[in-house]
Amino acid sequence: MGLVDKVLETFKAWTIYEIESLPDEAHQIHEVYRTSRETYATTEVMENNARVLAIQEGNANNLAAYAEAKRATKEAKIEERKARINFDEMVKQHNARLYSLSQTFDCIFRSHKIKKEHYHGGKYNGVNCIRIMEKATELFLEFSTSIKAKKVVTKSDKEIDGKCSEFQRLLGLLDAIWSTVRGIDGGLLPTEVQLGYLERAIGDAKALWLTMGLGTQQPKWHMTFDGHLLHQVQMYGGVADKADDTIEFQHQILMRLKDRFRSVPSYRKREICIQRELRREKSPEIESHIAKYKASINGKTNSKRAIETTERQQSTRDAKRVKREGFLQGLQCE
DSSP states (O other): OHHHHHHHHHHHHHIIIIIBOOOHHHHHHHHHHHHHHHHHHHHHHHHHHHHHHHHHTOOHHHHHHHHHHHHHHHHHHHHHHHHHHHHHHHHHHHHTSTTSHHHHHHHHHHHTTOOOBGGGTTBOOHHHHHHHHHTHHHHHHHHHHHHHHTBOTTSOHHHHHHHHHHHHHHHHHHHHHHHHHHOOOSSSSOOHHHHHHHHHHHHHHHHHHHHHTOOOOOHHHHHHHSSHHHHHHHHHSSOOOOOOHHHHHHHHHHHHHHHHTTTOSOHHHHHHHHHHHHHHHTOHHHHHHHHHHHHHHOOOTTSHHHHHHHHHHHHHHHHHHHHHHHHHHHHHHO
């Protein structure tokens, strides 16, 4: 989830900073931030050059020049920080407006049954991250079309298609890694073919990640791409499960209850109603009725309907595996 969120955050940051056509006021804030970043980078280079001269020669003029360059860098950093704060606030307000690309992206996600969960900090949970990886091709085709309709005139359609294709390939590689680690079905231990597939997918994803210039200061990135994940699969056959289904389910129950009692004006009364409903659901009598109801609707595992469902799920899994393998083979050919 952390890596998928990082890819999506970088993609949205690229669109707002490089591509999206902004209103006049937002555009001015954006240009101030861009100028401050360039000034800060320039002063850093000048400070490094002055420091080298001061160390090599050490005369009074060079020392004074180094002190002046250091002071200029400090001032440029302060201005850059102020501009970044204003820019971040502008981005937050702009993304909340209906005409922004961020809102368009959210609509595209929802059309593919991908949504942010409030109980998950407003980010995509595990199930939604898996859907994003699996549908990366379709999603970024729609993203590319949306971006072209709201891009600045200095950016070409070819450049947008190329960048979206990079993000799509990266998510496809993450999907290949995930499916290999979580989908080992050849026995208790992975086969040599599966290990080779995983090693190739990790190597290609790491190379593409570094080429795109995404940040690497993440523990999950280190564990995935610096050999720990591959070593874990080689030594122990996979990654240990952490069953958090119960926690996620309780989050969903609480979210439904908050929505159910949202019309209660008093916060205190609303919390009392939620607590009372939670106690009612834990009543032995209520639990017995729920258990009987669930038992009555659970079909037999050997029924025709259950067999057809199992076959349909297996065919879907096989199709996904073929798609991922073909995706990786296509990258190798390139």
